[in-house]
Amino acid sequence: MxxxxxxxxxxxxxxxxxxxxxxxxxxxxxxxxxxxxxxxxxxxxxxxxxxxxxxxxxxxxxxxxxxxxxxxxxxxxxxxxxxxxxxxxxxxxxxxxxxxxxxxxxxxxxxxxxxxxxxxxxxxxxxxxxxxxxxxxxxxxxxxxxxxxxxxxxxxxxxxxxDSEHFALAQCFPRVPPAELTSLAQGQVAARLGEVRRLVITASGGPFRDRTRDQLADVTPAEALNHPTWAMGPVITVNSATLVNKGLEVIEAHLLFDIPFDRIEVVVHPQSVVHSMVEFVDGSTLAQASPPSMRIPIAYGIGWPDRVSGAAPAVDWTRAHTWTFAPLDHEAFPAVALACEVGAAGGTAPAVYNAANEEAVAAFLAGGLAFPAIVDTVAQVVSERGPDTPTASDLSLADVYAADEWARHRARELISRSR
Known part of the structure; x- marks a missing residue:
């Protein structure tokens, strides 16, 4: 796309x-x-x-x-x-x-x-x-x-x-001029984009990035809503804490940039200043950096292709900064790997993943589900849906809504049994 x-x-x-x-x-x-x-x-x-x-x-x-x-x-x-x-x-x-x-x-x-x-x-x-x-x-x-x-x-x-990550990737990605989009064969355009080795999506890691899975058992809604760098709504804030949001962003990156899932990597960057990176086949990497403010990507979206002056403060280069990057702990936070499986399956599988998560997050915020059980519930619902989902060419809006409804109903059943 x-x-x-x-x-x-x-x-x-x-x-x-x-x-x-x-x-x-x-x-x-x-x-x-x-x-x-x-x-x-x-x-x-x-x-x-x-x-x-x-x-x-x-x-x-x-x-x-x-x-x-x-x-x-x-x-x-x-x-x-x-x-x-x-x-x-x-x-x-x-x-x-x-x-x-x-x-x-x-x-x-x-x-x-x-x-x-x-x-x-x-x-x-x-x-x-x-x-x-x-x-x-x-x-x-x-x-x-x-x-x-x-x-x-x-x-x-x-x-x-x-999204800040995809706003960042769009600026680092090889640009194909409009004339080439209409005059070049798709294979020639693909060759230009073949310079990309992988996309690197950064994650703040949320408030629990240094915890093991066992240490997440007693997390409270108040703790999960206390994000260290971003001010967001309750659902997306919990999704950031579980890394479900990052899983969704991996699927989004795949759909926006046509990059296979095995060439999209998530790294933990607690400072949330580098919003994502594109690595090229020659070993070079382009990164987009700005303080954690959604006003910059919002202004980019509504003002595009022109930038909006003063949308938010820039990085202050007159003082020292330390930016760190670390691999994601997939054992403690399995949501990203699960999202890659779901995205590769296609059809209605992503709708099932998303709907089950929305129900599980609602139950967690209401005090009816443990924090690790959010992703466990999603994984169980996804596994029960099976491989009989429509293919991309056959998918209809009715299929998406039916899968969404089924996943919500099944998630609520599982949650009620866990109480």
Missing amino acids: RIAQQLLEAPSADRPRELVLLGSTGSIGTQAVEVVTANPGRFRVVGLAAGGGRLDLLVDQACALGAEAVAVADPGAAADLAARLRERGSGAKVLAGAEGVAELAAWPCDVVLNGITGALGLESTLAALRAGRLLALANKESLIIGGPLVRAAAQPGQVVPV
Whole structure:
């Protein structure tokens, strides 16, 4: 899949770039709003979407940004949202439910930032791509669970990765100019990309990187949510602690860059300054470095191909730094190896992995599951699904949702038995 390393047709520079922000009240969305408001005249937000749990913030955003349309995933919150907007003098159109969020993803604009958390983002990703929007993709799950569907819907240069690791890889990866994408045979393009020996994805290691598997048995939700370098939502923070998030990112890298799983490596980098690296066949390695702030990749996504000045502070080179790298302990953190198996299996296997994990994380946060049992549960559900999943060419959206539903049901059964 050719990601947006080169823009085939840039939006006009003589007007503000029009944006739709999906997941606007979450971590990615609120930081995107910060980038937008810090650059008056450069961006115009025409649409906002959120789950519905933070209606006050959603209304504040819509009124401050002058959004034309606002979507809320919870249909029960739509009437309240509409009333609050009217009280504030906003004439924004209100859309409700998953269908409303997907409709907003296809709203007339230049860029859609998909910052929705979890599998719910898939329909919106597909809607944005099919509508021809440039997609700044922070919702990794939609690509992972619907890989063949997303790849089929995406045109060359239509996706800008916003995950910090893939944002980093995109800048280090060999660039194939747009003219070559249309004039060269696929084999010639592949030869250019054959200079890459492997992708090296960095992981902070989370708060428990130095613990053995046995030492993880008594981890509490409060400890798991205390990430040493990143401020994120609860689900992704727990995923970082289990390394499930890194497993998902390996699958995402495979789908974005067409690199086999045996040429993608995860290394632990606690400082979270080097966000990922590309190693070439001649022995050289290119790395992207910046302090741990999502505002930089967000700005890259919504402003692409131009950089946004002052998106976040740069590395301070006037003082000493120590950056360390270490191999991942796969015995204590088996989620990455499991993700590689799942990604190689393809079909609905990634959807099963993701759905089972979301259920297990919810149970852990509620105090109903031990920390090591999160990945154990995922592994058990994945093993029970078997090899009868549809191939990439046969995969449908219905297949993905059926696998997601089955995995959630089975994970809940296993969790209930473990109590």
